[in-house]
Amino acid sequence: MRFQITDAVKHLIIINIIMFIGTVSIGNGQSFYEWFALYFPVNSAFKPWQIITHMFMHGDGTHLLFNMFALWMFGTSVERQIGKNKFLFIYFSAGIGAVLFQLGYYYFSYFPNYNELIASGISPEQLQQMFDTNKIPNALPAVQVAQIRTIGETYFASMVGASGCIMGILAAFGMMNPNAELMLIFLPIPIKAKYFIPGIILLDVISATTGQSFFSPSNTAYMAHVGGAIVGFLIMWYWKKNSMNKYRWDK
Template sequence: MFPLQDSTPRRCPPIVTWGLIIFNSLIFIFETTLPSPVLEKFFFMFGLIPAKVTHPDWARSLGLDVLGLWPFLTCMFLHGGWIHIFGNMWTLWIFGDNVEDVMGPWRFLFFYIVSGIAASLVHIFVNPNSTVPIIGASGAIAGVMGAYYTLFPKARIVIFFPVFFIPLFFEVPALFYLAFWFLEQVFSGALSLASPVSSGGIAWWAHVGGFLFGMLTNRLFILSRQRSCKRFKDEYRTFGLLDPYDRW
């Protein structure tokens, strides 16, 4: 299932969401100019290697900086291919603007970064001996999706679902789509633990960790005062603000 759009219109220009998409895209374009050996070294320098954190002696033997924390930040702005970055940026475009509306641009940016760090920590906890750099914005975006899950329970998502090369389009509740996506990550993550060779190089548990972080902590980042932008009926009640459309 591939999401095409959601039913919740944005109220304010999603400046940070646009900025993140542009910034990630520019870095990816830079990656495409690097020869393969240089790009591999680039990923090892700025991607996050779990074993470097859990086994500093091993990292020192390879000349890696074990004290630098920058990879926790830089890894979420790197991508491994066109499909990787397109899928991530499209998902951020679908869900990021509405979450940014609720949080405000600067709180949203902080929430995005912290979600990505939380996702990386969960991945390290589950895969402490991995020597493969983790890259990509999907952990941070999973946090955005987790926030959307609780903030917009009445929203609907238009999805694309091909069946035997026949393109089908459905409108489903956002709660259903996001819950299905989350359970898919948990199931795939469990399979990756049972058979690491079948994980496909995807940090499933980073997705799980980012989603749970966003779902459980998003209210800490929401503006507590009444905003100038009007609220919509598929936005959840937050901080006691009265929603004239709320029927819960």
């Protein structure tokens, strides 16, 4: 069958489901989330393993369902076309790319404001106390209050989901099947992959820079989507340019 699930996709879906069960059943969901979601590195909750584990975490059942459906739909085709090892290489490389793009985006949001606050006379210890107590002194100027809230949003931000990985797979699918017709659930109009996928990436860029959400929740890590897609595109572009069979790995 054309859409019969492939080996790597099947095991990735199983791991994601197991992690979701752990999230909702261990420590009322909170402790499991704190261990394995990805936090901004300045937050004490950050742990190195979260760079990988967050790719198997999901915020709720809908988040998991949509991601696993996309993984099955596009991952099955990509794995069948390039083999299991190359598929997994794109999948996890895109996940790492998603991390780099999203944390880089956070970096440029956090540190300029943080440095200005330190230069104004607020100590790192005072800022940490504000984060710990979630209280901002009333006497501070409005500009500083806005800066503290901005860096606080980044400080407490967490990232979960396989979306970055899947965007890399989606980009690879588009590179190999540019004329395949795709549709959004909310916009049932067939659009060729070579137009559809860049359009989705563009919407994510707009959402990241303006805060305007189109088809995703407002707390979506949009730059993670962009990073995953760019990495998936670059890997597949390199393989196609250099003749994929020449560098083919065992399936």
